[in-house]
Amino acid sequence: MDEVIKKRVFSGVQPTGKVTLGNYLGAIRNWKPLQEEYDCLYCVVDLHSLTVTQVPAELRKNTMDLVALYIACGIDPSKSALFIQSHVHEHAELAWILDTIAYVGELNRMTQFKDKSRKHADNINMGLMNYPVLMASDILLYQTDVVPVGKDQVQHLELARDIAQRFNARYSDTFVVPEGLLSKSGQSIKSLQDPGAKMSKSDPNDNALISLTDDADTIRRKLRRAVTDSDTCVRHGADKPAITNLLNIYTLCSGLSIADAEKTFEGKGYGEFKDAVADAVISVVEPIQAEQKRLLRDKAYLESVLKQGADKASYLAQKTLSKVYRKIGLIPRIR
Ligand code: TYM
Numbered sequence: 001m002d003e004v005i006k007k008r009v010f011s012g013v014q015p016t017g018k019v020t021l022g023n024y025l026g027a028i029r030n031w032k033p034l035q036e037e038y039d040c041l042y043c044v045v046d047l048h049s050l051t052v053t054q055v056p057a058e059l060r061k062n063t064m065d066l067v068a069l070y071i072a073c074g075i076d077p078s079k080s081a082l083f084i085q086s087h088v089h090e091h092a093e094l095a096w097i098l099d100t101i102a103y104v105g106e107l108n109r110m111t112q113f114k115d116k117s118r119k120h121a122d123n124i125n126m127g128l129m130n131y132p133v134l135m136a137s138d139i140l141l142y143q144t145d146v147v148p149v150g151k152d153q154v155q156h157l158e159l160a161r162d163i164a165q166r167f168n169a170r171y172s173d174t175f176v177v178p179e180g181l182l183s184k185s186g187q188s189i190k191s192l193q194d195p196g197a198k199m200s201k202s203d204p205n206d207n208a209l210i211s212l213t214d215d216a217d218t219i220r221r222k223l224r225r226a227v228t229d230s231d232t233c234v235r236h237g238a239d240k241p242a243i244t245n246l247l248n249i250y251t252l253c254s255g256l257s258i259a260d261a262e263k264t265f266e267g268k269g270y271g272e273f274k275d276a277v278a279d280a281v282i283s284v285v286e287p288i289q290a291e292q293k294r295l296l297r298d299k300a301y302l303e304s305v306l307k308q309g310a311d312k313a314s315y316l317a318q319k320t321l322s323k324v325y326r327k328i329g330l331i332p333r334i335r
Contacts, residue, residue, distance in 0.1 A: 007145040008176075009034050012043035012085065012138060015062040016052065018211035019069060021281065022199035025186035025252050026150030032074035034148060034181075040080035041142055041313055042070055047085050047092065048134060051127040052120060052202075065292070067302055069212065072291035083309030085138065090317035095130065095137040097324055101163050101170075102133050111155055119202070136160035141317045143176040151187040152198055154180055171327040175320075185248045185258075192226035195241035212285060219285065220278040224271075234265035234273045243270075246277050253280035 044066045117124045139160050157180045164175040191197045193208040229240040236244050236258045265273045
């Protein structure tokens with residue numbers, strides 16, 4: 001019988017600081033169900049995190065914390081390859097080739113580059129500008145079909161598609177042109193202090209974000225302090241950005257529909273609503289934290305998962321990279 005070839009999924013999160021509820025609801029949470037249907041690779045993108053100055057010991061800790069978090073969020077290492085980006089050297093090598101395909105003009109126009117350049121004006125390094133090229137390399141290296149990400153990464157994904165198409169046009173069909181996959185209501189979880197901005201790991205105001213490491217009291221306090229809209233009605237709508245954000249969080253964490261949630265809080269105040277949002281978030285976050293803690297005590301297991309993940313990823317990456325080298329005219333090394 002013919003073997004059914006599954007389509008491929010690739011995604012990643014940077015091991016920088018606190019992973020937020022936005023990262024979880026916009027991305028990681030959506031990875032688990034994909035494992036049933038797709039051949040999935042989930043990566044801790046440590047090289048990307050170097051575009052902002054890191055403390056080495058913290059980077060090491062954040063990387064292993066994130067590996068454990070992936071598993072605690074339902075990534076099953078027997079189904080998916082879970083690995084660290086720097087363990088597969090082909091990512092950086094393909095990024096160099098793609099650097100010769102990407103244009104300075106298009107990288108200069110990337111919203112994230114402009115934002116981060118403003119935030120880190122003292123460290124606008126070349127890596128910051130090349131960030132989307134390395135991301136394109138991550139994706140194209142595995143002939144990825146589907147990339148589950150939050151809305152803020154759509155522009156980078158479009159660039160990866162452009163780079164793939166440009167390369168294919170110049171050197172003949174080489175890369176699969178990937179598609180993005182966005183979560184319905186979680187694609188852009190907003191700051192609790194400014195619903196016009198996304199919830200971001202690097203927000204200097206800790207009250208603006210919920211970290212997956214926050215304890216129950218902290219989560220409740222931050223939600224109680226979350227800004228609201230001018231009237232007192234719990235309703236979803238473009239004219240109510242703050243409550244819409246809280247409703248998105250609430251429904252994603254409780255499993256209720258927006259309509260049911262609106263009905264539940266009809267005639268009730270924001271205080272009661274915010275407490276219910278807190279209960280729903282805590283019920284999602286606490287089991288993940290407990291499982292992450294348990295996994296972090298088993299270093300040998302995590303290392304075996306990473307070895308297995310990197311072995312599989314390396315095999316696939318090497319196949320694509322040698323194809324690319326051949327197509328562009330580099331002479332293969334004799335072994
Ligand atoms: P990072 O770590 O900044 O974000 C990880 C994922 O979380 C999503 N996200 C959000 N989703 C909803 N609401 C938010 N407030 C929110 N904040 C972040 C991001 O869209 C992302 O999906 N560049 C990627 C990492 C990466 C990658 C890749 C992703 C590197 N190579 C290849 C996919 C494929 C990033 O944004 O990491």
